[in-house]
Amino acid sequence: MTTIPLKLPFKINLSRPVNPTGIWDWITTTDHKKIGVLYGVTAFLMFITGGIEALLIRTQLAGPEMKIIAPEVYNQLFTMHATTMIFLGVMPLSAAFFNYIIPLQIGARDVAFPRLNAFSYWTFLFGALIMKSSWFLGGSPNAGWFGYAPITTTTFNAGHGIDFWVVGLQVLGVASLAASFNFIVTIINMRAPGMSFMRLPLFTWMTFITAILLVLAFPVITVALIELMLDRTFDFNFFNTSAGANPLLWQHLFWIFGHPEVYILILPAMGIVSEILPTFSKKPIFGYAAMVLAAAFIAFMGWLVWSHHMFTTGLGPIANSVFTITTMLIAVPTGVKMFNWIGTMWGGNIEFNTPTLFSVGFLSMFLIGGISGVMHSFSASDYQQQDTYFIVAHLHYVLFGGAIFGIFGGIYYWFPKITGRMYDEKMGKLNFWLMFIGQNLTFFPMHFIGMQGMPRRIFTYDANMGWAFWNGVETFSAYVIAFGVLFFMINMLKSWGNGPKAGDDPWDGRTLEWSISSPPPVYNFLDVPKVEALDDFWVKKQKGITKIKSKTKPKDIHLPQASYWPMLVALGLTIAAYGIIYNLVVCGLGIAMVLITVCAWSFEPVNEPDAH
Template identity: 50%
Template sequence: MNDLPTTPSANGPARAALPRRPRAGRLSRVPETATAPLDAEAERRLAAIWATRPGWRGWLSTVDHKTIGLRYLVTAFVFLVLGGVEALIMRAQLARPNETLLTPQQYDQLFTMHGVTMIFLYALPVLSGFSNYLWPLVLGSRDMAFPRLNALSYWLFLGAGILLYASFPRGQGPDAGWFNYVPLSSATYDPGPNIDIYALGMVLLGISTTVGAANFVVTFLRMRASGMSIARLPILVWGTLTASCANLLAVPSVSLAFLMLWLDRNAGAHFFDTSADGRPLLWQHLFWIFAHPWVYVVVLPAMGIVSEALPAFCRRPIAAYAAVALSTVATMLIGFEVWLHHMFATGLPPLALAFFGAASMVISVPSAIAVFAWIATIWTGKPVFKTPFLYFAGFVLMFTVGGVSGVMTAAVPLDWQLTDTYFVVAHLHYVLLGINVFPVLGGIAYWFPKFTGRMMHERFGKWTFWVLFAGFNLGFFPMHISGLLGMPRRVYTYPAHMGWDTANLLTSVGAFVFAIGIAMFIGNALVSAKRGARAGANPWQAAGLEWSTSSPPPPYNFAILPSVRSRDPLWADANDNTPRPGYLLHRGREALGVTPLGGEPDVILKMPADAYSPFVLGVAATVVFVGVLLHSAMLTALAAIVCALALLAWMWPQRALGQREPFPAHAQSDAADAADSTDTRHASRHSEHDTLALPVGSAGEHAGGWWGVLTLIVTEAALFGYLIFSYLYLASQSAQPWPPEGLPKLGISGINTALLLASSVFVWLAGWFVRRARKWPAFTAMLGGIALGVAFVTIQWFEWRARPYGLASNLYGSLYFTLTGFHLAHVIAGVLMLACLAFWIARGYFDGRRDAALTIGGLYWHFVDVVWLFIFAVLYLSPYGMRGR
């Protein structure tokens, strides 16, 4: 890494003075004394390192966060159009009483796919598009933490969307509503493939969402500009960060629910089967534990867009930054505590109704803080009434209306009256469309110059806003009236003279007006991308780091990685001429890693180049789910093998240490740089003569993968936690002896537990030996861990065969085989991973400075062992306590 002075400019790319190069291995932080640009040859070679190759090869292999972000945006808008067409067809059916445009079956599929599309395929992915594109730019970084994982999340999202829509034209799409309540969605009442498609598509989409969330969390922790502490984070980041943390904890709940439903429908399990002591109410618990936080997942990033962009048009920073950031976090935390208010009509105990009703009202407090902050920002600023500002101001009104109607349903008696009426549909649309679509459209208008280098047409943009604003409120506000008059949701027609005719006609007219507005916006974007006025680097005179680069940004984002001393760096720099150093990273694809809290330089991260493995893995994973849907063992197995090979290619370590891509911009220094092959580089501050050692991130907590595996452990722990919750919930509700076949025997399971724990000791020893350069003892210890893992799998298999019941025998069998089977799958994956690590140890890929894969594998294996302790306690020990009640 070379350290050059830089100060981002509001009117162009970062500039740097080029001092005389220090001797190899030492890097100078020099206060800025000039504004000479980085020479053209250096920038050209830096661009060549980061640029995506042209043609279809680059299109399939790119890991550029900007390309992936735009793909998310475009794909999400395609799904928005599809969902909108479905809505228009439904509104044509409901415009008049006794209409016969659709049959009940067609209407069921339309309103289900409309909900699935708007909530799962549009609302979050479009926000992921913004975050993928903007996060590295607003954080002052070169890329996301895991570029290949970023690409994989998109391909999985696209595969899930195609899977969900593939059978829809044939009349076999999901048809039980996006809630998918059992027993309506059980095989007894819905025997076709419709629900299986929904279940498998949602599991695949859950994987995409989870890996994307992990990427955002680790990017926040590590990929920030020097000096960007958590107190200086762009407000945009807080919304996506809290949503990503919530996804890691909430998505496993709904993925498990759909997996259990698929097992009920296809393997004879009994989780929701009342005839075999199952409980349909378990579905609602698992679904709403996910779905209520999900509401805030698709709202908080949109709120972040408003909080980030609104100050640019008010010519002042966001009012009460700390309060807005804390309210964002508080909203999500409370959001996990209020899922039961969707179940007030299910016969819950009065104490639960009182607690969750109160919590549902309390959640309005942090939301109100954000509203008052936006109003204060506008009131105390000097508003500039450009098109994006109109969308953000309209959003504040939509947010208030949707929030008030939500608080109304928190009152239990009123909720009993409004449940399953069109009042709830109105509230849902104000929350998920008003609070999502308006910030999204405003955000696109605001960052369109950054995306394309051109401006959207301003006058046509304002016309578009007013059409959308009028159509939205004309379409969805009358739904409140319909609901208060008793119109139930999900009805495909209604009789005349019920008092609903006028409200439904207005809603249908408004829906078509809103659709015209969306078409106008898309047309404006398409035309402006080709013919719009050229935008400068910072056309809005905004404060964020993303406007310090050219528009659109170069492949490497920042030639000189900035350091910051303010939440509004460009505005602060305009008023402060104090020199500020920056960093030039040029030896291959490199990024700067910082400490999680203080944002101090910590490590030089080697970033992966473009690769086909994310695309191959995404396609193969989709085919796995297609094979499962078709009950084709051969197709599933072949696709799973391709997945395994793609993962192996993805994770294969490079043997050579300290390898760097050449960057011959300064030929005189390159020979010395090539000789510097250590894994630690030094940066000295020229004016203060202090030295900063920055290791290359290949070992321990410096490695990006070390942080990534922590997020994997969090989400996997949540998944096992929901499994154990399901077991305890169903066991507590069962009127039968538990387990039905008598108390479990502890002997063989206790021995197996001891074997698995001993395997962790051997895996730990392998890492200990590697770090002391004792390759063959490390290899032997790893083989010992593998042998004990194989022994555990073997004993577990024989224990399965000895059981007098199976997955389909009774409820306990369904729970036992799902819990142990899911854990066994993790053990088998872990054994395969340990085998790869043993091979790499024997080949000499690891040493004391380069052991990231070994550390990551060890963390995963220890986690699997700890999970087994909980499963052992629940399955084998807790029945003794239950029998003693």
């Protein structure tokens, strides 16, 4: 073990872990593939907890005037369900793909900042644990994932639930920001020679756009969260209505973040679908440039529509008209993407296996969510739909039928690459059909009961409202979805252990990740590939150019080394976060730990002094 003395007023020795094994390997790893797996497994477990919360909600609503779950607990459940699915489920599941796939698709050996990548993961994990620990520490946040002021202020919400939400989201925000900067820098700087921007695979493009959105959106909610934290912890008056605050400030800040956030959730899934459809149609993507431009336009327009979440707050007819128009406009690039996906399949020779089914499921479900989205872009009639189950139907068609279907398709698609083994196709199809039928029977009737006047976020309803039948159907179908997910888990666990060997290129793939072995070696590419076209790997296969013998020896390849510090910095942040809730001295200690560990991180030596 090499140690390098540092030029500090006091003398300390720092060393890096060398070839750690077992649990220490996972804790100190800076390998993007291992971090990707950690992200994926953690986020999936969180997705399961969010699903259990959803089932509890549906169970309470199965019939009118049910008393299975107490009102306060119900409010905590719907708050945590949304918070979990958005911040701990869909976003980190997308991040798992970013981590694992992006360096492989652009021909890189790792991300630009491997330790920062590890830090993102540990911060996400600890942020998730902060959020979820609230269930065991006196109750979870109970004001909805949108946390509209002033119900989140101490006047109306004295318990610690909201504090967990405020600090938990800030910690998760740090994780997302660090990861986003990392991927922006990686995609700009680490592309293989010849991989120009207009030769990037579409999933990489969507990741790039998503990361830019995140970097711009998260500061906005961080400002709102810090204001709320100051209110709650230090008696500031940002949202104190008795001191004259206008609580709409929160809504503006929240939705300026919140609407781009919707695209942060859906764009990665769109990227995944844009990989799967060409591969299994055996055709290039239809209108590559239009797909990129449409996504960029959607991302840009995402900043100009936030007030469509606030049509009923009395912003006046000018604002409502403007935001009606901007919201409708987003349908145009989204439509272009939809038509181009169908154009991609048109004339193809499409293999309808599990990833394709999930992708086509994505198209047909996201379409319904998109159309209902245009329906309530009309602010005049949205006065009737706002805060009803119609909106719940819409958002689940976008986020479940859309984002989750895309992500599930992506997991099946890249499973052979990640594990080197093939999943069980029959069980995969069963998983798809259960989820597809369950999704439609759960969320489609919500359109009906929404138009029949059922508001969101109510823990009970009267029998004479006429909503009982569809609610019963929805609850039953929610369990059908749960069974679908159960089959998914069985398939993954079974196939990861004993699935048949998949081979390097089981799908006759188009992008660089299929040109290397499955699972990929730690250094990814023996020689950094030279890219000459869009879908370079596919083009070369068509020309009959197969693997060239390399003279590079794996041991000569410099790779990022393991480090303790990313995890320790994240731990310091977590201690500081709990300190805000319980004791400011502890918070100070946590911040001190962050400062010390960040210094240690900065001065950490490389193990091989001759390495660059």
